[in-house]
Amino acid sequence: MEFFRQLVHLWILSWCCRVESYWHDGRDPQAAFSLFNWSFHFGKHVRGLMTNMTECPPLVIFVLDGSDSVSPNNYRMAKTSLTREIQSLTQTFADTDMGVILFSDVIQDLPLGQREGSQVSDLIRQVQSLRQPRKKTSLAAALKRARESLLENSHSESRAYNGYSRGHIIVLFSDGFPDNWRETLQEAKLALEEDIHIISLSLGDSNHLLLRDISHHVQDHRQAINWTSLAACPARVLNPVPRGSQCRDFLLVVDGSDSVLRHKETVRQYLAYTALRYRFVNNSIGVTVYGTDPDVQASNTRIRLQADKRKLAEAIRLKLRFPTSGGTGTDKAITQSLTMLREDASDRQAALIVITDGPSLDPQATRDAVQRARSSGHEVVIIRVGNAMPDEELNFIIGGE
DSSP states (O other): HHHHHHHOOOOHHHHTTTOOOOOOOOOOOOHHHHSOOOOOOOEETTEEEEEOOOOSSEEEEEEEEEETTOOOOHHHHHHHHHHHHHHHHHSSSSOOOEEEESSSSSSSEEEEEEEEEEEHHHHEEEEEEOOOOOOOOHHHEEEEEEHHHHHHHOOTTTOSSSSSSSSEEEEEESOOSSSSSHHHHHHHHHHHHHHEEEEEEEOOOHHHHHHHHHEEEEEETSSSSOOHOOOOOOSSSOOOOOOOOOOOOEEEEEEOOOHTTHHHHHHHHHHHHHHHHTTTTSEEEEEEESSSSSGGGGGGGGGEESOOOOHHHHHHHOOOOOOOOOOOOOOHHHHHHEEEEOOOOOOOEEEEEEESSOOSOOOHHHHHHHHHHHTOOOOOEEOSSSSEEEOOOOOOOTTTT
């Protein structure tokens, strides 16, 4: 699955930057589009609504309770669980920064930073050497330190995959008995308002009432965190297209039929990430999502070609809508897209990249539309995902026999 995702992105890069190649694959749409894992959603209640953490890569701070209410045995087990989560986090997500805070009446920091290879082993050794203070429980101060550290490091555009900032996660190992409940609740509220996701791993005979009040999710520390269910971020990523690359303008023409709608948020993140990979390149990119008849769709199912890839990614995430007509009117989508290219493209050799998971409503009309586009000087490439479109139809509509 991961190999295919990388190959599709490599293909778009090489072909649109004037190196000939071609690829399609017969996997299901979720596998094909899933640059971000949307099999699970990490939900946060905001005024009755649910939101998901999709800003990547995540910044994670582990907060370890070393107060006197945690027994020495539970503290040792907590450090073992913390080691497990450091290893798991490193294996699950690419480019994750992590740090550790030990708290009692004072705070000890293992600073937030990117760690790979031997640096991960060094961090684990540092965790294992942390001695338990066994004094007061200044949980509010620890949450404040974690919140401030995350926010100081979040707005790193060069490191963010699909936007301007990165995701924030606090993993708290605690029994939930702070010295000051009110300050703890207030500090947790401030963190939640900054879209910081708090996961609590309870220790011993813990106060679940408080932990639930300050957290999105609470579980026993002996249970491993399912990281892919908590953050929709990839295990590995491709580098941005190099600055100065000679890339043509292109329009992503995306199938929005019923079968794709089941994975529309996956597709949305895929498109935003693709746009941002070209942020250092002086070309223009647009997006159109089509259903049965693109001519009668709302205008917000299309984003005009633009050179500012960050604005494009923002529009994809916040404004792009998917049609609900259900069909696969590929021929009409190509025809409409030609009009967009004529109006918007600065590069007369602009390309149409059609991404579809199923048979078109009219294969002959689709073939004719492809030929018209090529006759107008535009390259047309069709990327098939899923198993619904047979090889025979794919070959037919791209001009084969």
